[in-house]
């Protein structure tokens with residue numbers, strides 16, 4: 001349909017943006033069409049989006065001059081940054097600034113900015129319950145996103161601020177799945193004590209974003225927080241035990257132990273989990289499940305996600 005409104009999707013070849021692109025493309029009677037923004041239109045994922053009907057536009061968030069054609073004529077834009085590609089909060093801020101300026105210049109009517117909390121509002125830099133990282137952050141991959149909210153506000157970009165949650169896909173792709181403990185048994189390790197972790201199937205982030213676009217101006221200027229479930233480590237381990245058919249236990253460790261695990265980003269993630277543990281009432285309270293389900297009635301539970309994805313979770317061989 002020629003008169004469909006264009007949604008420019010940053011990260012369309014990735015997890016969050018891919019979910020939104022698929023949600024828009026699945027709705028054949030819908031009012032929107034996908035423009036996938038990618039650095040590499042020849043990639044397999046970009047070509048798959050094209051085959052499903054998306055327009056492809058090559059652009060790079062690091063290069064402001066490439067973004068004008070990304071947003072030209074677009075009604076909406078879904079915007080994210082990928083911290084884990086470079087581990088630099090400053091680069092995330094610069095990319096967010098580029099996108100905000102380009103969206104403003106193009107007259108985009110509705111931006112959804114995939115953001116997270118600036119944890120320094122809860123844990124100021126002088127608070128030594130967790131170390132300051134990279135000079136001026138507590139949770140670098142959260143703080144820069146939250147700080148960037150102000151860029152969209154200051155420029156007057158009509159923005160919905162979307163607070164997301166821990167993807168269950170991290171169990172498959174991000175090293176968060178079961179590992180062998182000292183006794184050879186399977187454990188999942190989070191420094192969350194007995195507090196619940198707000199988590200979600202990443203595809204449901206895209207579906208929620210689609211619903212936000214469909215609801216017009218309702219959420220512009222507002223912060224919208226989503227999750228699929230709030231699960232303790234023990235609840236996650238019990239669900240994994242049932243889905244995998246072998247026992248998985250929850251291994252609670254202090255945040256300082258997690259920070260010392262030594263993999264890239266362990267300190268950032270240790271601080272993140274500590275923030276989610278120590279400010280649990282806020283974090284969980286903000287992400288209302290009934291509200292999330294009202295946006296996306298197909299919202300998966302962990303159990304339902306596992307029924308489809310459990311076999312993709314890498315399980316280390318026993319000794």
Ligand SMILES: NC(=O)c1ccc[n+]([C@@H]2O[C@H](COP(=O)([O-])OP(=O)(O)OC[C@H]3O[C@@H](n4cnc5c(N)ncnc54)[C@H](OP(=O)(O)O)[C@@H]3O)[C@@H](O)[C@H]2O)c1
Nearest residue numbers: 011012013014015016038039060061081082083165166167
């Ligand atoms: N893992 C979690 O539990 C979780 C939870 C909440 C939030 N997050 C946040 O989610 C973000 C990552 O999103 P994701 O998981 O959807 O990413 P992803 O699956 O790793 O994909 C990254 C996407 O970003 C695009 N991209 C990256 N740099 C770009 C650039 N310079 N110019 C244009 N496009 C660029 C890539 O496009 P091309 O490669 O095609 O150019 C790709 O589509 C991170 O910042 C992370 O902090 C993660």
